[in-house]
Amino acid sequence: MCEYLCATKKRVIALKVLKFKLFITIFLLSIFSVPAVSIAQENNSANQSENLVPNEPKKEDGKFNAKKVILEHISDSHEWHFFSYPSDDGYKSVALPLPCILYSKAVGFSFFMFNHLEEGAIDGYKLNAEHHIERADGAGFYDLSITKNVAAMLISSILLIWLFRTAAKGYGARPNQAPTGMQNLMEVLVSFVRDEAAKPFLGKKTDKYLPYLLTVFFFIWINNMLGLLPGGANVTGNIAVTTTLALFTFILILTGSRKHYWMHILNPPGIPFGVKLILVPVEILGIVTKPFALLIRLFANMTAGHLIVLSFLSMIFIFGQMSPIAGGGISIFSIAFSTFIYLLEMLVCALQAYIFTMLSSVFISEAIAGGHDHEEHAAEEHH
């Protein structure tokens, strides 16, 4: 019972955090929309006055575009961008080019490094104005490149394998003894996932789903944390990644589901026929909305966190362009707030990983429960 209460409490906290973040996001977006509009207006006026003052548009390139910067930071990319510095011919960026793997019907598979594309078209691929890959003939193609997010996932995977391989060695070296070092650290987390996120819901079936739940928990957590690092990739704030994670859970729900689960959806017992007409479609929708909520929750939480931190930091430059004093003044406020959000995000990183794992096991346990098991479980709860 207490476990259930704790879980609900955590969910309530998570909800509150999410609400708080949404509020700040909306608040910031409303602030930014003002300068954005004014910049747009300036653009217009600049365009209008182009004839009068020909030098003016050049300055436009140097303007700080918060929306562009933030979106570039949180979206996937074919290169790992670190920083840009001003030079004689515009801004130069220091970035690690990543390999592109592209497939189109016309040329089949193409492999090349992204920076080679800047020198000219390869295999009919070229860069467009937004620095995105495009086919010269405008045809569609499949992009299977090792993007920034894929590279970040590979790094975090190697990190995970190294961490847990190190931890696992301790069990072979010192069986049945007190854990030490890395083993000690990881053991606490592993047994936390086992005892808090898996066992209370899955019961006897824990062992079957535990490897998946552990992998997902640590995969999400480490990617959340690495995403917070400056220059880190926003992996778990990418909807493709969260979609895949949710799909994995969805597949486990479907493959593990038993007759009892489907009967509860298609013919809920003890409910009048009239209500069934409304309830059954809702329940059928619920099959999909559960994993969908998983993917949206993780995506929204991580993206919102990045948005807020970046937005606070962007304010310094926006105000700095108005006047250096305003920029300096706002920087105190911005840094204080972004530090606060950063610390909050560190909590959210672990919390979201936990929530995803816990809800996955809750959904799986609902699907695999048989009528008999259910009664047993209820009986256990009463004790």
Place this chain on the structure above:
Amino acid sequence: MELLKPELGLIIWTTIILLSLIFILTKFAWKPILKGLNDREKTIAEALNTAEKTKLEMAAMKSQHEALLNEARQERSLILKEAKDMKDAIIGEARDKAKSEGAKMIEEAKREIDNQKMAAIIEVKNAAGNLVLEVSEKILRRELNSKDEQVKYINTLIEQSKLN
């Protein structure tokens, strides 16, 4: 809205990475870790059980020990009591024996004394008889004239015998 469009390439890569990660971690990390955890939990549970059992055994042994000790104590007091009784008996016996022996000795001494006394008396009687005989003989030998002289003579005789 670019953010909300999942890219197919990324989905494919995420799937590949996740699947291999699940496979590798399950084989090299989760299985040994979970097995190690379970084994240790079992070992600890067993150790606790054994400790509990040992505790009970110890308690049983202690009570047994205590009983044994009590028995020994009782036996000791019994032995001591017996020894004391025996001592008392021996002493009493010795005393009685000594008493009877003493009494016997006294009796014997008394008898001896009596015997001696009787012997002495007999001797005295004999001596007195001899004396009387001697005196009578002397008297008879002297044929006394007068009565006075007779008395005087008897007295001297008596005095002479006294001097003896």
